[in-house]
Amino acid sequence: MRDRAPMGLAVAAAALVAAATCVLVLGARRPAEEAARSEAFQRLVGGLGGGSAISLAPCERGFDPGLSGSCSLETAYGHGNGACCPHHSGPSLRR
């Protein structure tokens, strides 16, 4: 009797790939409700944010790059200290 385990594995692998593809396709689209809320919020506050931080401390540029032309840490203590700003260094999306 032929062993069916390899075919079972192939089916399981195909199902896993299909599930991941579905999640990828669904997750790649931005929900319309979220886009509408984002638009309404930005119209309310006049266009705010854009950085990866949720506060203005220690530099406002990390919260909204349009608020300032430079990093407050850099100008407060001398040039080059912008590299020490947690909003502009580190392993993340900090900008």
Added chain:
Amino acid sequence: MRSTLAVARSGLSAVLLHPLRSAAIVACAAAVLVPFVAGTAVSEGLGDQAADAARFGADLVVTGERFGLPAPLPGSAIETVRRVPGVLSVRPRIVGTVPLGAAAEPAVLVGVEAGAFPGGVRLLEGRLFREGAGNELVVGSRLARRLGLAPGARLPPFYRNRGGERVSEVVGVFRSDLPMWEANLVLCSLETARAVFDERGTATELLVDCREGEEEAVRSAVARLPTLAADPSGEPLRPRVLTRADLRALLAGGAASGQGVFALHFVLLLAAAVPVLVVASGAGLRERRRETGVLKMLGWGTDAVILRALVESLVLAAAGASLSILLAALWLGPLGARGLAAVLLPGADADPGFAVPWRLAPGPAAAGAALSLALILVGTIPASARAASAEPLEAMR
């Protein structure tokens, strides 16, 4: 063709022949890829929301500079800019930081003119502040949670003002599924913001809307103004003008830089994970050589042995990559990016308390899948090829 299919089928058998080893390889591949897929998804989501900030903001943002640093604009600057040909409207805005609560939470206080607020979309629990009503605040979801605030709550004076301080009332709390910059936001009227910062008639920036097609002309005209100071003969207050295109470029440049830093750190992390994956792929090498020797004795050619190993690697890589996508979506969706937000977004807690933006991008997912396959092949194919090219008796020893 039938023999090729039979060889490929034996590759599936090879996966089942060493279940623990196969599970370890899939788990290692997923462990390496999940942070990458999740991190790039957060970057994509953040980019979408940042693009909205530029798209739905004003045509121009005018700020003042003194000594090359931001300086507040006097009330007279509004009229100065309004007189520039092509300007439709000028709205002053105040953006500042104020510590709130015993733990001095860094709230972002934004004062705007009470005007026509966008309808049709529910943004908050409670209501917006009323025009003319002083010290009415709308607070962000994270701030409200940390300080235990709800609509109707009262805040004792949290600022100093030469004219005296007042108790403030929270009239609304933003929904947590808004853009993440609402998290620490305190939205109020211009008058309330001026009272909090003890300013008289000033603003931190002017939001300027222009006639269509005249944005560049207005930008040039405002940038050429000698000063925005109330007294033209006094110390100059230079205008700094950002157009929507300038802001988009700033945001895009920041995003590229941030993603580049993230990718670089991921590559370094991968360099540490590669030995683990290679060892996991190469584990049981002696058994693999014996298997290969038996296959060679049965008349298998070297290319058939390598095809078998290739099919085995493909199945493991596909499983690892697919699992990483599913786990990343689970982490970002139902689990709300717990733990990840604190690493990627400055100021966010391990349990962020706001909706972390994310959008799975096919590019990074495909790159992750290719990487998974490459890593597994590195551990599998060379060993299989060496065993296949040896004499069968030598391989079985």
